[in-house]
Amino acid sequence: MSRKRWFQVRHDVSGASRRWLTLLAFALPLAVWSAVSYVPWIWHPVVKIEQPGEVSWMRAGQLVPKEDFAREVAAAKEAGLTLPSGKRANPIFLPAPHEVGRALYTAFTTKPVLRGDRWLHESLWTSIRTIFWGFVISSAVGVPLGILCGAFASVSRSTEPFVDFVRYMPAPAFGALMVAVFGIHLEPKVAIIVIGTFFQQVLVVANTVRKVDGGLLEAAQTLGAKRRQLVWRVLVPASLPELYNDLRILLGWAWTYLIVAEVVGVSSGITFFINQQAKYRNFDNVYAAILIIGLIGLVTDQVLAFLGARLFAWKNPRPSRFRTFFQRLFAGRDVLLFPDEPAKKEISA
Amino acid sequence: MSASVYANLPDYRAQAPAVAERFRKIKERPVVLDVQHLTREFMSERGPVTALRDVSFQVHRREFVCVIGPSGCGKSTLIRIIAGLDEQSSGRMLVDGKEVSGPSPERGMVFQGYTLFPWLTVKRNVMFGLEMAGMSRDAADREARQWIDLVGLGAFCDTYPAQLSGGMKQRTAIARALAANPRILLMDEPFGALDAQTRAQMQAHLLEIWRSVNVTVLFITHDLDEAIFLADRILVLKANPGEVQEIIEVPVPRPRSLEQLTSPEFLATRRRLDELIHPKRETPTIERLPIVRLTEVGDEVE
Numbered sequence: 001m002s003r004k005r006w007f008q009v010r011h012d013v014s015g016a017s018r019r020w021l022t023l024l025a026f027a028l029p030l031a032v033w034s035a036v037s038y039v040p041w042i043w044h045p046v047v048k049i050e051q052p053g054e055v056s057w058m059r060a061g062q063l064v065p066k067e068d069f070a071r072e073v074a075a076a077k078e079a080g081l082t083l084p085s086g087k088r089a090n091p092i093f094l095p096a097p098h099e100v101g102r103a104l105y106t107a108f109t110t111k112p113v114l115r116g117d118r119w120l121h122e123s124l125w126t127s128i129r130t131i132f133w134g135f136v137i138s139s140a141v142g143v144p145l146g147i148l149c150g151a152f153a154s155v156s157r158s159t160e161p162f163v164d165f166v167r168y169m170p171a172p173a174f175g176a177l178m179v180a181v182f183g184i185h186l187e188p189k190v191a192i193i194v195i196g197t198f199f200q201q202v203l204v205v206a207n208t209v210r211k212v213d214g215g216l217l218e219a220a221q222t223l224g225a226k227r228r229q230l231v232w233r234v235l236v237p238a239s240l241p242e243l244y245n246d247l248r249i250l251l252g253w254a255w256t257y258l259i260v261a262e263v264v265g266v267s268s269g270i271t272f273f274i275n276q277q278a279k280y281r282n283f284d285n286v287y288a289a290i291l292i293i294g295l296i297g298l299v300t301d302q303v304l305a306f307l308g309a310r311l312f313a314w315k316n317p318r319p320s321r322f323r324t325f326f327q328r329l330f331a332g333r334d335v336l337l338f339p340d341e342p343a344k345k346e347i348s349a
Numbered sequence: 350m351s352a353s354v355y356a357n358l359p360d361y362r363a364q365a366p367a368v369a370e371r372f373r374k375i376k377e378r379p380v381v382l383d384v385q386h387l388t389r390e391f392m393s394e395r396g397p398v399t400a401l402r403d404v405s406f407q408v409h410r411r412e413f414v415c416v417i418g419p420s421g422c423g424k425s426t427l428i429r430i431i432a433g434l435d436e437q438s439s440g441r442m443l444v445d446g447k448e449v450s451g452p453s454p455e456r457g458m459v460f461q462g463y464t465l466f467p468w469l470t471v472k473r474n475v476m477f478g479l480e481m482a483g484m485s486r487d488a489a490d491r492e493a494r495q496w497i498d499l500v501g502l503g504a505f506c507d508t509y510p511a512q513l514s515g516g517m518k519q520r521t522a523i524a525r526a527l528a529a530n531p532r533i534l535l536m537d538e539p540f541g542a543l544d545a546q547t548r549a550q551m552q553a554h555l556l557e558i559w560r561s562v563n564v565t566v567l568f569i570t571h572d573l574d575e576a577i578f579l580a581d582r583i584l585v586l587k588a589n590p591g592e593v594q595e596i597i598e599v600p601v602p603r604p605r606s607l608e609q610l611t612s613p614e615f616l617a618t619r620r621r622l623d624e625l626i627h628p629k630r631e632t633p634t635i636e637r638l639p640i641v642r643l644t645e646v647g648d649e650v651e
Contacts (some may be wrong), residue, residue, distance in 0.1 A: 222529075
């Protein structure tokens with residue numbers, strides 16, 4: 001297909017282009033980052049000293065603004081001193097991709113500097129536990145309450161105004177209170193995530209349940225369904241795929257609350273790791289940790305999306321991507337991968 | 350239809366002996382649905398509106414009654430009230446002599462929009478009513494299969510609704526409604542969303558099903574031919590407010606077939622319905638649009 005199709009309004013691109021564009025989405029920022037890091041005349045506002053020469057205040061490895069460096073060189077030349085030498089470099093807060101790449105590996109293998117410090121994997125595990133419990137506790141109450149709000153106007157009217165009110169209070173504002181109530185360890189952090197997630201969750205779930213086609217409820221009623229069955233056998237299954245997607249999105253929000261939650265009480269988890277590494281000016285480790293959070297988010301989301309497509313096959317009946325991938329992989333080869341594959345016929349009346 | 354087609358037609362009230370005998374027998378049967386003085390009013394922005402006024406009629410066991418009327422005559426409101434999905438302002442309904450209100454499986458409903466449960470397969474959809482009635486999974490499964498075979502979807506038991514065509518969806522919906530064993534089957538323009546060909550096929554299917562199943566049908570449509578083709582009697586409503594204008598006994602003999610669409614009895618009934626629904630006006634011309642000519646000379650299409 002021609003390139004024109006890429007810019008057709010609300011028109012999807014072909015499968016191959018789709019993959020390339022996805023790759024591009026990641027390759028482009030990486031390319032920009034690499035360009036800024038490796039092409040010496042792009043940005044590079046400081047000079048990394050290699051030989052201090054006879055300039056008294058310079059040390060090897062020091063980063064000096066390039067204007068200062070030029071001035072010192074001129075001054076040294078005039079005074080007949082040994083000239084300092086150095087290379088153009090980027091400020092310390094922008095490490096090059098390969099340094100971050102290396103840090104991604106070494107962050108897991110480097111021993112903590114201080115006795116109280118944690119390994120990266122320990123920090124990550126603490127964070128994941130915090131998120132997990134926060135999200136599970138919030139969902140355990142929020143989803144059923146949201147479903148009730150969506151099903152019964154009386155519950156909705158008596159609950160949602162207050163929920164809506166609390167929703168606007170920023171979760172971090174409850175930090176000090178939570179520490180007073182729950183102490184300084186994991187509990188107040190979980191509480192912050194619950195506060196951040198729960199109130200949104202009730203409203204989002206209620207809205208999703210309200211969107212269920214009223215015709216389905218009427219049909220069920222003429223088939224003899226009573227109140228309890230209307231909720232359990234119609235509203236819940238009908239909204240389940242959307243609820244699942246809602247929870248996926250809310251889980252993403254929970255991660256954003258994590259960072260504020262973790263500085264409450266005793267700083268812990270990935271936030272503590274990041275702060276500690278920034279203190280040591282190991283910015284490659286900081287980037288590595290941020291990237292890992294992004295990766296965890298991306299991977300969980302993709303896994304959940306994949307499971308969702310499988311769980312709610314009725315919503316979008318089509319051959320699974322997983323299957324087609326393997327079929328294409330073995331196309332033309334004499335391998336019976338899926339012997340039970342039904343003949344795909346066009347169904348018509 | 351032009352006047353020439355209607356020339357020399359018999360009176361639509363004239364019935365052949367066999368047809369007259371059939372109606373005599375129908376009227377001897379017990380009344381399944383008895384609608385008495387049904388009125389429905391609601392408030393709109395422009396004040397109170399009467400959607401239905403004093404609608405009364407009876408449907409006998411195993412009778413096929415169609416309700417027809419111009420748009421806005423309240424025929425959908427009528428069937429929704431009978432199904433218990435809407436509430437009347439006054440009047441009452443009796444099923445088998447007992448007053449009813451609220452939805453119940455004894456008054457099954459087939460909707461224009463199918464309303465199949467998309468997360469259930471064809472079979473599980475049909476099982477829904479049976480399970481609501483407290484039947485065990487196994488028994489419901491067996492019974493559902495019979496109903497699915499009846500509507501000719503045996504090969505699609507495990508298919509999800511999204512994969513079915515419109516006609517197949519509506520057949521599933523009919524099977525689902527029938528499986529709940531209703532005393533009367535209410536159908537609200539069930540074939541309105543189907544293309545002409547599928548529609549004709551579905552009408553034939555429905556008559557076949559009705560013949561072999563112990564069920565009474567109340568069928569809403571705005572298609573005059575559909576009403577004549579299907580019904581024993583046609584309840585004609587008029588709009589603003591919705592009132593019963595006439596109840597017509599269709600003189601077309603059964604079994605019905607598509608050839609009858611041009612039979613004298615059919616056309617006579619059709620003429621009567623046309624008169625009732627599209628009454629003659631003083632100037633039956635179509636209003637001209639004030640369009641300026643935009644084509645070139647010699648480019649005329651008519």
